[in-house]
Amino acid sequence: DGGITQSPKYLFRKEGQNVTLSCEQNLNHDAMYWYRQDPGQGLRLIYYSQIVNDFQKGDIAEGYSVSREKKESFPLTVTSAQKNPTAFYLCASSIIGREVGQPQHFGDGTRLSIL
Amino acid sequence: SQQGEEDPQALSIQEGENATMNCSYKTSINNLQWYRQNSGRGLVHLILIRSNEREKHSGRLRVTLDTSKKSSSLLITASRAADTASYFCATHVKGETSGSRLTFGEGTQLTVNP
Numbered sequence: 001d002g003g004i005t006q007s008p009k010y011l012f013r014k015e016g017q018n019v020t021l022s023c024e025q026n027l028n029h030d031a032m033y034w035y036r037q038d039p040g041q042g043l044r045l046i047y048y049s050q051i052v053n054d055f056q057k058g059d060i061a062e063g064y065s066v067s068r069e070k071k072e073s074f075p076l077t078v079t080s081a082q083k084n085p086t087a088f089y090l091c092a093s094s095i096i097g098r099e100v101g102q103p104q105h106f107g108d109g110t111r112l113s114i115l
Numbered sequence: 116s117q118q119g120e121e122d123p124q125a126l127s128i129q130e131g132e133n134a135t136m137n138c139s140y141k142t143s144i145n146n147l148q149w150y151r152q153n154s155g156r157g158l159v160h161l162i163l164i165r166s167n168e169r170e171k172h173s174g175r176l177r178v179t180l181d182t183s184k185k186s187s188s189l190l191i192t193a194s195r196a197a198d199t200a201s202y203f204c205a206t207h208v209k210g211e212t213s214g215s216r217l218t219f220g221e222g223t224q225l226t227v228n229p
Contacts, residue, residue: 004157031215042119042203042221043158050215058216090157094215101146101207102215106157
């Protein structure tokens with residue numbers, strides 16, 4: 001079954017620590033995305049990538065970093081510079097086709113909390 | 116401010132009733148999409164409507180788009196307890212340099228009581 005796998009499901013961060021959230025897809029999608037969701041709110045875009053070895057900042061990139069070394073993988077690092085990291089993090093992917101704005105497929109998220 | 120804003124923020128209905136959620140947006144779009152999110156899970160794509168379309172159906176879902184008013188509505192007919200979830204609209208903004216980037220609204224929390 002094709003899909004997006006996010007791990008871990010729950011993650012705890014200590015003060016001053018960097019943590020990395022994993023996102024893997026086997027849908028052969030070119031584009032991948034990271035969103036942050038705070039309780040009762042919508043999704044805010046952190047970073048996105050449309051091709052391997054290239055990525056762009058979204059609306060709230062400060063305190064986060066990403067890499068895209070393989071098509072299937074788009075890990076997100078929450079750095080110690082992100083002072084309020086507690087949130088639900090969602091990874092998504094989509095094809096890049098002739099038509100813009102393709103539907104996105106989502107993983108089941110990682111919930112990050114501060115210890 | 117958000118490109119997409121849903122209304123109402125929360126909606127509670129009885130099983131069998133219809134549920135209507137609205138989404139307004141600010142700038143011209145190429146398409147508008149609706150997603151569903153069950154508690155603690157990822158979003159699931161429900162339906163996409165293009166800017167040159169006015170209405171679309173998928174099973175018990177009906178979506179309308181009024182580009183003159185910059186608004187869309189999602190109607191779920193004959194609702195079931197399993198429809199309980201948050202529903203989000205997302206837009207692909209015309210002129211967006213990224214061909215794939217969507218902007219999400221803040222969602223409507225729908226509760227269907229058995």
